[in-house]
Amino acid sequence: MKKRNAIFLVILIALAVTVFLNRGRIHFDWSAFMLQLRTVSLGHLAAGIALIWGTFWLRAWRWSIFISPTKKVPFTRLVGSQFIGFTAVALFGRLADLTRPYLLAKRVDLSLSSQVAVYTIERMFDLAAAAIIFSTAMAVTPKGLPHHDLFVRVGLGSLVVTVAIAVFAVSVRIAGGAVAAFARTTIGRLSKPAGESFATKVLGFRDGLNTLASFQDFLLVLAISLTMWGMIGGAYYETAHAFVRTPELAGLTFSRTMLLMAASIGGGLLTLPIIGWFTQIAAMAAAMQAFYGAPIEAATACGALLLVVTMLSIVPVGLIFAQIEQVSLKPAAIEHEAIAGVDAAE
Template sequence: MKDKKTPVSLAVLAVLAILIYLFRSKIHFDFGLFVRQLHLIDYRHVAAGIGLIWGTYLFRSWRWTILLGKLRKVSPLSLTGSHFIGFTAVAIFGRLADLSRPYIIAKRTRTSIAPQIAIYTLERMFDLGSAALVFSTALLFLPKNMPHHETFVRVGAFSLAATIAIAIFAIAIRIAGSALGAMAKAILGKLSEGLGETVAEKILGFRDGLGAIPSIGSLVVTIILSIVMWAMIAGAYLETAHAFVHTPELGTLTFASVMLLMAASLGGSLLQLPVIGWFTQIAATAASMQAFYGAPIEASTACGALLLIVTSLSIIPVGLVFSRIESVSIGKVAEASEHAAETSA
């Protein structure tokens, strides 16, 4: 895995270096002010943000045990270390190590990798829906003095409507997945037989994934866990911004306002490369803070770097400790998960 990624990372680094050199005269950045911003941080907010992020891994473990319930009964605490190790692999090696958690949990619970990848896929769907619900609901309550207020409120309303539509569609698949799959195959098959079969398989796979949830009560608990977890993640972003008590543009942000920052940060992390991805994520969040809130570039960059530490890098020490306790090699797990991803694809 390292051999494949190194040329790409070096190429991206070279391009960034060239761009910085070419536009160095147009970049007005006070490094002294940047360092002072870091010294003026209120670390109580940082600790609160890290605590919220670490707490989400307990919720993730609890949710995974529910989705795993029909296959194997395990306690949430027994999977907490696996989540820390898996996300540590992602923080170090990038998104190609995203399947580390299914791989580790399969080994830990002595189950095959296929159902764990199915649970991972279902988990991603719950994450997407919950994040969209928290994001869109909060956007409806943006302060009226925010730039482009009406546009963001409309986006929030549209996102909320789309989330509700997806939820209704998911319920329909759970109730009548076979009929919907056959309908999709018949309609899309007229355009392309392969397309029709692929869409039908995806619908049936999603139905089977939803069918793995033991009961309606378990489904409700899973939804609540997902929403609370993403609210905690948003809270971690808010606490990190409030750590910059001497920068009013950041220190006085509301929960609704921080949604824009969270969206930019998550967008910047989607195609994360090892190490290089850290800087692209910082750049994305810094640019958004400057554009949305009018924060100085030095404070925005310092906040972007701190967000990366709080939401991603802070788990690395804990993940390394768990990897020693559970005798797991993070490098080998990341490589095995990449192979699993290629196989599943």
């Protein structure tokens, strides 16, 4: 922990020095920024938050389907752990992402390794569903809109990634052991620990796929995943439309909003505590300037509220559930190190 805190401090100092050295090149109107925040549509923001909160019920429903062959658990018992787990990510960074399988394993009294396997398959469904929605939205972007060719190319690229994921999933489902052995051999030539780690994750993914008892369960999980990511996209759409004084944002179509969602996901892949909030805002503001031509003040304000809607709005609910379920959040978040060790050892 001390080493990690030192790294965070170095990054923070580097950011401060960068801002100081470039202070003369930065032209930012703080009064315009505050005006954007004061005049947002609260109705659109409330709709965005409601959509995000709704996804956690869908996540709980999907998780209950994954574990149903082993144990029948009402999905309502799993909602709190979903909120608590993502609250840990919001407060402690992406390193705390594995808090959820730890909490859910304790909640339903199943082994930690089984819930890590469920987490693996959950993430693959998330990636596939997001790619399907993104590629479809990009492919139907009207030709008259700016950057149309770029949108189509990005959409087609995303579709290729989706097909690759599907092929990989089918291969693992049919011959997971052979795929893991191949990965262990090929990647192991470069790094034996990396080869073992990747092979372990492949086997975990196979185990996760095996949790789907029938093709009907697969279709239901896919439908839930698509609905959930459609709602997440809707939250981005509603937040952008909350900026009624900025036509570049208030007039965005759902398909064009997908680029903003992609930038947000990319900026949040390596989220660090607190510092990650600002890097994510910067990534989204840059995307809004580049793709939509939004003023920097409006883009930054929108990026800040997107962080609030999609991440920080979860925190109060997560803290309430932590009290109800008697979970100490920080010790639970620290468990990601133990989880990572268990996952690597199996």
